[in-house]
Amino acid sequence: xxxxxxxxxxxxxxxxxxxxxxxxxxxxxxxxxxxxxxxxxxxxxxxxxxxxxxxxxxxxxxxxxxxxxxxxxxxxxxxxxxxxxxxxxxxxxxxxxxxxxxxxxxxxxxxxxxxxxxx
Numbered sequence: 763x764x765x766x767x768x769x770x771x772x773x774x775x776x777x778x779x780x781x782x783x784x785x786x787x788x789x790x791x792x793x794x795x796x797x798x799x800x801x802x803x804x805x806x807x808x809x810x811x812x813x814x815x816x817x818x819x820x821x822x823x824x825x826x827x828x829x830x831x832x833x834x835x836x837x838x839x840x841x842x843x844x845x846x847x848x849x850x851x852x853x854x855x856x857x858x859x860x861x862x863x864x865x866x867x868x869x870x871x872x873x874x875x876x877x878x879x880x881x
Contacts (some may be wrong), residue, residue: 796862797850805831806850808858809839819858826852 797806806828811818816837823830823842828849831841841863844850850860 790861791857791863797860800844800850800862802847802849803843803845804866805841805863806853807834807839807861807862807863808839808853810837810856810858812838814838814857818854822856822858823853826856828853 784847797804799804808819810822814822814837816833819833819837819840822828825841826849827846829843829845831843833840840858842849842853844853854860
């Protein structure tokens with residue numbers, strides 16, 4: 763009987779993971795666009811391929827002229843300060859996906875994608 767009781771839970775977990783994955787995929791384009799349009803100085807988030815070490819990610823951000831703040835997820839992702847409009851493009855040319863941190867409702871993908879101001 764334990765096998766039959768576990769099946770509904772597995773379905774629920776799989777469904778939850780599918781919804782979270784689709785939500786993450788839907789959120790990436792608006793966050794990338796917002797990162798390109800960010801006014802300096804801006805705190806941005808860079809996600810590097812998993813094969814890169816934390817040291818290589820740090821070096822890529824420094825070579826792009828930005829200021830690295832903190833590594834996240836074992837060095838795969840970094841927060842950094844872009845003090846120039848070109849920093850996000852330069853970090854992306856190093857192989858990263860650059861995203862804006864969702865600090866305002868206007869950058870959230872569903873809740874306020876069309877909002878120009880948050881009151």
